Structure formats: C-alpha cells, structure tokens
Amino acid sequence: MSEHRTTTEKPRLARQAMCDRLAMEFQDGWIVNLGVGMPTLCSNYVDPRKSLIFHSENGAIGYGPLASAETADRYLVNAGGQQVTAVPGMAIVHHADSFGLIRKGMVDVTVMGAYEVAENGDFANWRVPGRKxxxxxxxxxxxxxxxRVFVALEHTTREGEPRLLKRCTLPITAPGVVKLVVTDLGLFELTPQGFKLREHAPGWTLDEIQALTGARLSAADDLREFRLRASREPR
Amino acid sequence: MKNKIYRTFDEAVADVPDGSVFMSPGFGGVGIPRNLLAAVNRQGAKGLTGISNNAGTVDAKVDVGTLIAAGQVKKMCCAFTATPHPSQVTAFVRMYNNGEVDAELIPQGTLAERIRAAAAGIGAFYTPASVGTELAEGKEHREIDGKVYVLEYPLHADYAFIRAWKADTFGNLQFRLTQRNFNPIMAMAARITIVEVENDIVPVGELDPDQVHVPGVYVDRLVRIPPDGIWD
Structure with a gap:
C-alpha cells in the first residue's frame, strides 16, 4: 500500500515486492507459517525448485494456494480465514497439536507483520497505543x-515516524527473535550490532534510509539494490 | 445405554445455569457451534464465562459475540481482545472498553494447551510462549535445560458446545478439514459436552474406530442440525 506516502518522496517498494523478497530466502523443504495480512503475499512467490510446506495455526499442514470460486471448500481455511486449496500430502490436526508442532520448533520460518521492530531483535505486533x-x-x-522470525512492515508510520527503533515503545511479542526485516525501503538483517542494510529500494541511499530510521544502520559489505522478482520467474 | 440424542437445540441447552463456564470452538468462521450458541441466546443464561479463540467477529452470523451483545457473558478467555483493525468494533470490543465485560488475553497456543491440559488431567505445564512479554508478568518462571518457560494452568469448563461433521448415536465424532480446530480438545475438556451434527447421526458400529476424532465417552448430548438450522 503506498497511498499514505508523502507526495514529494521517491517511490517505495510495493507490498508484493517486499514479500517476494522474504520468500526468496525460503529453502527447499521448509515448514512456513505466514501471518495474517501482508505476510500471506509471500505465498504468491512460487519457485518451482523449492517445495515448501505451509502450516497454519488451525491445524492444516501442507495446504496449497488460495482457492478460486471453483476450488473453494468452506471447510478448509488458513490462519486468516481465507479459503485455501488442499494439496496432496496435506494433513489436518487439532489446535493443540498444531501448536505442539510450533512449540517443538518445527516451523522453519514465520513471517509476521509488526508495528515496531527494535535493533535488539524485539518486535511488537499485538497492541497499539490508546486501545485496550x-x-x-x-x-x-x-x-x-x-x-526464524521474519518481519514485513512499512518503514514509517502514516505520520512518517520510524518503525525500526532502538527499543520498542509498544508491548513486545517476543524478545530478541527477529532475524530479517523487509520494509518498503529495503532488506535488513538483525545482527549483534543492530540493523544491517543488505538491500536498498531502487533510488534510495543509505543516508536517506537512515534519516527515516530510529536506530543506527550499518551497511552490508555487499550492499546492493533490492532484488525484485525477475520477469522470467514464475508468477 | 443412556440416550444422548436430543430433538432440539433448545432442549439440549435447557439446563445451562447462570454463571456457567462454556467452551466454544471455531476458527476463521469454520467449526463454530452456531446452532447451540443461538439456543443459549434464546435460553437466556447470564453471567457466563466463555473460552474461545476470539470474542466474536463483525459479521452478522451467530457466534460467541451474540451472547456477549445480549449481556449474557461476564468474562471471555481468548486470544483476541481487540479486532484486527480499530475500525472493526464488535459488541465485545465496545463492552470491554466500557468495562461491561472482563477478559483474559491468552496466546493461542497456550489457550489450546490449557484446554488440552484440562482434557488430559494435567495439573499445569511450562511453555516458552509469552516469556519476556507483559503477559508473563507475575507468572512462575522456570529454566529447564537452559530455556525459560512460564507456568500455565488448565482451563476447565462446565459445558462445551461442539460442531461436528459426523457422529454415531454413542457420540463418537468426526470433523472435516479445518473444522476440527478447537473442537476435539474442547469436547474432551468440558464436564458436559453438547454437539451439533451436520450429517444424520448413524447407528454405533458405522464409524470406523480408527477414524474417530473424539470418542463418544466424552460426549453427552447430540442434536442433528435440521434443514432450517444454521449451516455456514
């Protein structure tokens, strides 16, 4: 979504491009859990060289793409309540077993949205100020x-305030867990020294991104322009 | 053998007293016992405590939110005490903000495991979820093999309202796809388990024992959803 951008700014990355980039990091055979909202866009990036197992909290292990009107089955939904398709090999468990799989550490990556991410790897995504x-x-x-916890979020709030911070101001979801962050300005790795910019949005410099960030950025040795889905890559 | 089959939802929930604790499954709009919740709404029991993933949605369908809106619920134990977006104001959100209903916010996996613990006779358990967050404040922590956990207790209930795909007359249950969600663990956790069934209730012996998701010993009452019942 780019509607709230100030008009004088350069273009930022689209949500699908952000989620494509995180999906490029997924490895063959990974169990992947996508949070509700923007992270579900990660499933639109399909790499035929990799076989992923999508897991949702309600107990579907190995579900397929979003269903069309023809393929929809109202008994099969993902964590966002969207109707998805069954793929061969899918298994269904109840909610306690589904979270047993999570707690055992079998989920290779979870992608979540967030309001804030901090340089110590904390993130906040469950309560906003002024709401009980x-x-x-x-x-x-x-x-x-x-x-692994990957986070996808807009780099700044609607008011232009940074969401990448030294410390979270909102109540956190978990301490010190975030490994990789994508925003509409770039790709950031969480290191013991804080946020390291690995890839910048086209046309944006490190200094320009730093000016919109609430924590100190370092640059990766091989800092490069943001990798977008190549036109030859499958849709 | 005691007859478990009730003719109507109203008869099946007639004895639910004020102040009961109930469990209501469902996730993403699937597997919600809408017919039984509608019957409890008609029956009018008050001062209820609800255990459910959420506290109702903005759609107009019958769910836990129907009982909340009617003032029948005093407290919810759930994984969502706010809607995904502030523009979505449910009856629960309005009443919670006004202090008309209380709530305990619980991480979803902890919620499921607390229900399972009640179903399995477990006194308490340690989980890593919520460690380091404000939800773990005041709870007993323990380090086990270098990892920190918080202590959580079972969630017991007087009644579970369940939505099943198939059942036999003894109460053996089957669910279909993600309809299963919280249904089996709630059916096995509550003191009295009441089930709305989507298909004709078959004689015992017709369900393959290897394909039973909830054994009938946990089930007390069954009602076949009639053609004019709530189906989606």
Whole structure:
C-alpha cells in the first residue's frame, strides 16, 4: 500500500515486492507459517525448485494456494480465514497439536507483520497505543518457538515516524527473535550490532534510509539494490 | 445405554445455569457451534464465562459475540481482545472498553494447551510462549535445560458446545478439514459436552474406530442440525 506516502518522496517498494523478497530466502523443504495480512503475499512467490510446506495455526499442514470460486471448500481455511486449496500430502490436526508442532520448533520460518521492530531483535505486533486489549492470536507462540522470525512492515508510520527503533515503545511479542526485516525501503538483517542494510529500494541511499530510521544502520559489505522478482520467474 | 440424542437445540441447552463456564470452538468462521450458541441466546443464561479463540467477529452470523451483545457473558478467555483493525468494533470490543465485560488475553497456543491440559488431567505445564512479554508478568518462571518457560494452568469448563461433521448415536465424532480446530480438545475438556451434527447421526458400529476424532465417552448430548438450522 503506498497511498499514505508523502507526495514529494521517491517511490517505495510495493507490498508484493517486499514479500517476494522474504520468500526468496525460503529453502527447499521448509515448514512456513505466514501471518495474517501482508505476510500471506509471500505465498504468491512460487519457485518451482523449492517445495515448501505451509502450516497454519488451525491445524492444516501442507495446504496449497488460495482457492478460486471453483476450488473453494468452506471447510478448509488458513490462519486468516481465507479459503485455501488442499494439496496432496496435506494433513489436518487439532489446535493443540498444531501448536505442539510450533512449540517443538518445527516451523522453519514465520513471517509476521509488526508495528515496531527494535535493533535488539524485539518486535511488537499485538497492541497499539490508546486501545485496550490486543490481538495476539498465535503470534507469541510462533515468535518464541519458530526457528526464524521474519518481519514485513512499512518503514514509517502514516505520520512518517520510524518503525525500526532502538527499543520498542509498544508491548513486545517476543524478545530478541527477529532475524530479517523487509520494509518498503529495503532488506535488513538483525545482527549483534543492530540493523544491517543488505538491500536498498531502487533510488534510495543509505543516508536517506537512515534519516527515516530510529536506530543506527550499518551497511552490508555487499550492499546492493533490492532484488525484485525477475520477469522470467514464475508468477 | 443412556440416550444422548436430543430433538432440539433448545432442549439440549435447557439446563445451562447462570454463571456457567462454556467452551466454544471455531476458527476463521469454520467449526463454530452456531446452532447451540443461538439456543443459549434464546435460553437466556447470564453471567457466563466463555473460552474461545476470539470474542466474536463483525459479521452478522451467530457466534460467541451474540451472547456477549445480549449481556449474557461476564468474562471471555481468548486470544483476541481487540479486532484486527480499530475500525472493526464488535459488541465485545465496545463492552470491554466500557468495562461491561472482563477478559483474559491468552496466546493461542497456550489457550489450546490449557484446554488440552484440562482434557488430559494435567495439573499445569511450562511453555516458552509469552516469556519476556507483559503477559508473563507475575507468572512462575522456570529454566529447564537452559530455556525459560512460564507456568500455565488448565482451563476447565462446565459445558462445551461442539460442531461436528459426523457422529454415531454413542457420540463418537468426526470433523472435516479445518473444522476440527478447537473442537476435539474442547469436547474432551468440558464436564458436559453438547454437539451439533451436520450429517444424520448413524447407528454405533458405522464409524470406523480408527477414524474417530473424539470418542463418544466424552460426549453427552447430540442434536442433528435440521434443514432450517444454521449451516455456514
């Protein structure tokens, strides 16, 4: 979504490009759990060289792409309640077993949205200021137990405030777990020294991205332009 | 053998007293016992405590939110006490913000395991979920083999309202695809388990024992959903 950008700014990355980039990191055979909202776009990036197993909290292990009107089955939904397709080899378990799989550490990567990410690997995605209560869902279980936590979020708030910070201001979902962050300005790795910019959005410099970031950025030795889905890559 | 088959949802929930604790499964709009919840709404029991993944959605369908909106619920134990977007204001969110209903916010995996613990006679368990967050504050922590966990207790209930795909007259149950979600663990956790069934309730012996998701010993009451019942 780019509607809220200030008009004087250079173009930023689209949500699908952000999620494509995270999906490029997935490895053959990984069990992948995609959070509700933007992260589900990761499943639109299909690499025929890799076989992924999509897991959802409601107990579907190995489900397929979103269903069309013809293939929809109202008994089969993903974590966002979207109707998905069955693929050969899929298995169904109940909710406690589904989270047993998560807590055992079998999920290779979980991709989540967030309001804030901090340079110490904390992130916050369940409560916003001024609202009582929150929406945790399975985020705390996944964040604490998945092998890798990737986060996709807009680089700044609607008001232009940074979302990549020294420390989270909102209540966190899990401490010190985030490994990789994609924003509409680039790809960032979490290191003991904080955020390391690996890839920048086309036309954006490290200094320009730093100016919109609430923590110190370092540059990867091989800092490069953001990898986009090549036109020859399958849709 | 005691007859478990009830003719109507209203008869099946007639004895639910004020102040009961109930479990209501469902996830992503699938596997929700809408007919039984509608019957509890008509029956009018008050002061209820609900255990469910969420506290109702913005759609107009019958769910836990129907009981909340009617003032029948005093507390919810759930994984969502806010809607995904502030523009979505459910009856629960409005009443929670006004202090008219209480809530305990629980990570979804912890919620499921607390229900399973009740179903399995477990006194408590340690989980890594929520460690280092405000939800773990005040809870007993323990380091086991270098990893920190928090202690969580079972969630017990007086009633479970269950939605099943198939059942036999003894109460053996089957679910279809992600309809299963919280249904089996809630059916096995509650003191009294009441089931709405989508297909004709078959004689015992017709369900393959290897394909039973909830054994009938956990099930007390069964109602076949009639053609004019709530189907989606």
């Amino acid at each position: 209560g929150g929406g945790i869902g399975g985020a705390m279980d996944l964040a604490a137990c998945a092998k």
